[in-house]
Structure formats: C-alpha cells, structure tokens
Amino acid sequence: MYIIFLGAPGAGKGTQAAIVANELNLTHIATGDLFRQAAEGGTELGRKVKSYMEKGKLVPDRITMQMVLEHVSVLGQESGAILDGFPRNLKQAKALDEALAKKNKAIDKVVYIKVPEEELLKRLSGRWVCRNCQTPYHATDSPPKAEGRCDRCGGQLYQRPDDREQTVRKRLEVYLDKTAPLVDYYDRVGKIVAIDGKGGVAKVSQKIVSALSRG
Numbered sequence: 109m110y111i112i113f114l115g116a117p118g119a120g121k122g123t124q125a126a127i128v129a130n131e132l133n134l135t136h137i138a139t140g141d142l143f144r145q146a147a148e149g150g151t152e153l154g155r156k157v158k159s160y161m162e163k164g165k166l167v168p169d170r171i172t173m174q175m176v177l178e179h180v181s182v183l184g185q186e187s188g189a190i191l192d193g194f195p196r197n198l199k200q201a202k203a204l205d206e207a208l209a210k211k212n213k214a215i216d217k218v219v220y221i222k223v224p225e226e227e228l229l230k231r232l233s234g235r236w237v238c239r240n241c242q243t244p245y246h247a248t249d250s251p252p253k254a255e256g257r258c259d260r261c262g263g264q265l266y267q268r269p270d271d272r273e274q275t276v277r278k279r280l281e282v283y284l285d286k287t288a289p290l291v292d293y294y295d296r297v298g299k300i301v302a303i304d305g306k307g308g309v310a311k312v313s314q315k316i317v318s319a320l321s322r323g
C-alpha cells in the first residue's frame with residue numbers, strides 16, 4: 109500500500125504519518141526530515157537545501173527527485189510506504205507516478221488533512237520539535253512535562269527556523285500556489301481521502317485509519 113499524506117504546513121501530516129505508518133506497518137518517508145538531516149550535515153548539498161528551507165521555499169525538483177528516488181528502492185521492496193511532504197507540486201507527482209509504474213506499482217490513496225488557515229498559523233508559531241526523535245510539542249496545546257525536554261526520549265526541543273512567522277506565511281503561500289492543486293490531480297482519479305484535521309491527535313489518527321480500512 110502506497111499512501112501520500114497531503115495538507116498545508118501545520119495540518120499535522122508528520123505527526124499523523126508517523127502514527128499511521130506505525131499502526132499499519134508501513135515505512136514512513138518524510139522529505140522535510142530528510143532535508144533537515146542533509147542541512148545539518150553541512151555538505152554543499154546541505155547548505156543549498158538549508159537556504160531554500162530557511163526562506164520557506166521548495167527545494168528545487170532536481171535535488172528533491174534525486175533524494176526521493178534514492179528511497180524509491182525502498183518502494184519496491186516493502187509492504188508499502190507513507191510519503192509525507194512529497195509530492196509538493198505537479199511535476200513531482202507525475203515523476204512519482206512514472207517511477208512507481210516502472211515497478212508495476214501505483215499510489216493507492218492520498219490522505220488530505222484539512223485545517224483552517226487561522227488554526228495553522230497558531231499551531232506553527234507555537235510548535236517545538238525534539239531534535240533527536242522529531243516528536244512535536246505545542247507551547248500551549250501539548251507542552252512537554254519538563255520545559256525544553258522531550259517526554260519520549262529526553263532530547264532537546266527546538267523551534268524550527270522555518271516556523272518563524274515570516275517564513276510560515278511564505279510556506280502557506282507556496283502551499284496554496286504549488287501543492288494545493290494536487291488535491292484536484294488525485295481527486296480526478298478517485299484517490300483522495302479527505303479528513304477533518306481539527307481536534308486531538310488521537311481522534312484524527314483514528315479517523316484516518318478507519319477511512320483507509322474502508323478502502
């Protein structure tokens with residue numbers, strides 16, 4: 109089973125993709141996490157990637173496709189995968205369809221998590237993430253038990269540089285312009301599973317798992 113998680117920044121894609129992948133025993137591939145790792149590596153590619161991320165822009169397709177295709181070998185072998193944060197535009201979506209078709213595979217479903225814009229801004233500006241295990245927290249809605257420390261692994265929490273207000277606005281703009289048209293693209297082939305992303309994390313993941321199991 110190959111599932112894409114689609115939604116605006118702050119809609120909860122990463123959190124939900126991790127939970128659902130664990131529950132359905134699928135590999136979780138998050139391009140944002142892969143790029144953040146590359147950016148921390150300090151290589152030439154890492155520095156390039158970092159400059160796009162910090163501005164809230166998409167990393168160019170050539171770099172993105174190269175990185176994702178390295179993981180496509182995974183897409184041939186496993187029982188399936190959840191793609192979180194990829195594709196982000198029509199060109200990437202078409203390239204993904206082609207890469208999968210070569211392996212006689214196809215995307216099964218696209219989970220589209222819907223959250224109103226004012227809620228997205230609130231979520232992103234209060235978000236703190238564990239540097240070690242990527243677990244997200246929220247300053248007021250889901251704070252950690254000890255300030256600055258991850259409940260799960262004790263790792264240090266940090267605010268993503270691209271969660272600052274100016275960059276958040278740019279990321280939302282890029283989402284509406286480049287990524288939102290993918291909803292139509294996948295809807296035309298009947299693959300969209302629309303989920304209301306408001307409410308608690310557990311409630312939303314239950315909705316996703318039950319919608320996916322209805323087929």
Ligand code: AMP
Nearest residue numbers: 139140160161165166167172193194196
């Ligand atoms: P995310 O963690 O999914 O919000 O991604 C963080 C940042 O990584 C984005 O704002 C982009 O700069 C970059 N990024 C992640 N996925 C992609 C993608 N599929 N195409 C281009 N850039 C991406």
